[in-house]
Amino acid sequence: MGCSFSGLNALYDAVNGGGDIWINENRFRIVRQLGEGGFAFVFLVKEIISDSSSASGGGLAKKLKDPSRLSGDGTYALKKVLIQSSEQLELVREEIRVSSRFSHPNLLPLLDHAIISVKSSTEGSVKHEAYLLFPVHLDGTLLDNSQAMKAKKEFFSTLDVLEIFCQLCAGLKHMHSGESPYAHNDVKPGNVLVTHRKGKSPLAILMDFGSARPARREIRSRSEALQLQEWASEHCSAPFRAPELWDCPSHADIDERTDIWSLGCTLYAIMYGMSPFEYALGESGGSLQLAIVNAQIKWPAGPNPPYPDALHQFIKWMLQPQAAVRPRIDDIILHVDKLIAKFSTETNRARDRR
Numbered sequence: 001m002g003c004s005f006s007g008l009n010a011l012y013d014a015v016n017g018g019g020d021i022w023i024n025e026n027r028f029r030i031v032r033q034l035g036e037g038g039f040a041f042v043f044l045v046k047e048i049i050s051d052s053s054s055a056s057g058g059g060l061a062k063k064l065k066d067p068s069r070l071s072g073d074g075t076y077a078l079k080k081v082l083i084q085s086s087e088q089l090e091l092v093r094e095e096i097r098v099s100s101r102f103s104h105p106n107l108l109p110l111l112d113h114a115i116i117s118v119k120s121s122t123e124g125s126v127k128h129e130a131y132l133l134f135p136v137h138l139d140g141t142l143l144d145n146s147q148a149m150k151a152k153k154e155f156f157s158t159l160d161v162l163e164i165f166c167q168l169c170a171g172l173k174h175m176h177s178g179e180s181p182y183a184h185n186d187v188k189p190g191n192v193l194v195t196h197r198k199g200k201s202p203l204a205i206l207m208d209f210g211s212a213r214p215a216r217r218e219i220r221s222r223s224e225a226l227q228l229q230e231w232a233s234e235h236c237s238a239p240f241r242a243p244e245l246w247d248c249p250s251h252a253d254i255d256e257r258t259d260i261w262s263l264g265c266t267l268y269a270i271m272y273g274m275s276p277f278e279y280a281l282g283e284s285g286g287s288l289q290l291a292i293v294n295a296q297i298k299w300p301a302g303p304n305p306p307y308p309d310a311l312h313q314f315i316k317w318m319l320q321p322q323a324a325v326r327p328r329i330d331d332i333i334l335h336v337d338k339l340i341a342k343f344s345t346e347t348n349r350a351r352d353r354r
């Protein structure tokens with residue numbers, strides 16, 4: 001959809017009073033809040049289609065290339081970002097640019113957006129607000145789901161773990177491929193939307209491209225290394241952050257394998273509900289950074305029967321502190337496909353025996 005930054009593109013419908021929001025030529029009404037981020041609120045909204053625009057074929061769904069990803073009832077997720085500075089404005093513009101680069105069933109698409117100027121009545125200064133429109137997934141994130149399951153002492157089956165993980169890999173492969181690979185930089189359960197499906201493993205969709213950047217960076221001095229560490233401390237969630245982003249050498253070739261580290265932590269979190277290094281935060285004198293740079297994983301008592309050792313070995317393979325020997329996304333996909341084949345055969349055999 002269009003990319004325009006004029007104040008006319010998204011504005012509260014003051015005349016109709018209902019707090020409706022226009023994004024370009026489409027009008028939305030807030031139903032309820034879905035979530036909250038650092039400087040953002042995410043709302044469930046419903047498109048309001050007037051009789052006249054309906055008669056002329058109106059409605060956002062009709063204008064989209066792939067309406068199959070929508071909820072079908074005119075509802076969407078609307079992210080409102082409060083912008084306090086020119087740096088934040090640039091970050092949102094970057095998020096919009098990056099989100100528009102990708103089109104994949106396991107990556108959340110940006111359907112439309114607008115940035116408006118808002119004049120502060122008290123200070124007289126001009127601030128900005130950004131509105132980003134996405135398909136809505138009401139079953140929450142992997143983090144919400146695994147926390148709810150943990151509370152009930154429930155676990156995903158081995159096959160569901162692998163199927164969810166496999167979909168994340170497919171989305172990431174799309175980002176890591178091509179002439180200029182992108183790293184997501186914030187792969188974690190809180191950035192994966194899941195949708196439960198009858199008789200099938202949950203659908204998993206990676207979102208939040210606010211930290212995604214070209215993956216390859218040549219670090220050639222101490223100051224470049226420190227700059228990268230500082231950038232990572234703001235953009236990459238600590239429990240899922242790769243060792244080279246905590247303690248970057250003055251001469252290093254950083255690449256998309258930072259995401260593979262986060263992917264390994266995410267696989268562990270799908271199984272056990274937290275990052276493999278989060279335990280360090282609860283230990284007196286424990287250091288998350290030390291646990292990560294030394295790859296000190298702790299395996300909790302899992303479900304009964306526990307997850308197969310092959311999954312633990314798979315995680316260890318991804319969590320290699322030396323990025324140069326860490327596998328790439330294609331290696332990971334080959335391996336997860338093999339594991340899915342092995343465990344679905346075993347599941348089928350067990351079913352046949354019953």
Ligand SMILES: Nc1ncnc2c1ncn2[C@@H]1O[C@H](COP(=O)(O)OP(=O)(O)OP(=O)(O)O)[C@@H](O)[C@H]1O
Nearest residue numbers: 034035036037038039040042077134135136137208
């Ligand atoms: N498309 C969606 N459908 C349903 N819920 C959503 C959707 N997008 C976001 N949410 C909800 O809103 C929350 C915040 O969204 P998001 O992670 O995009 O915000 P953020 O400001 O980038 O967050 P953070 O500061 O954690 O990076 C999510 O955790 C999720 O609960």
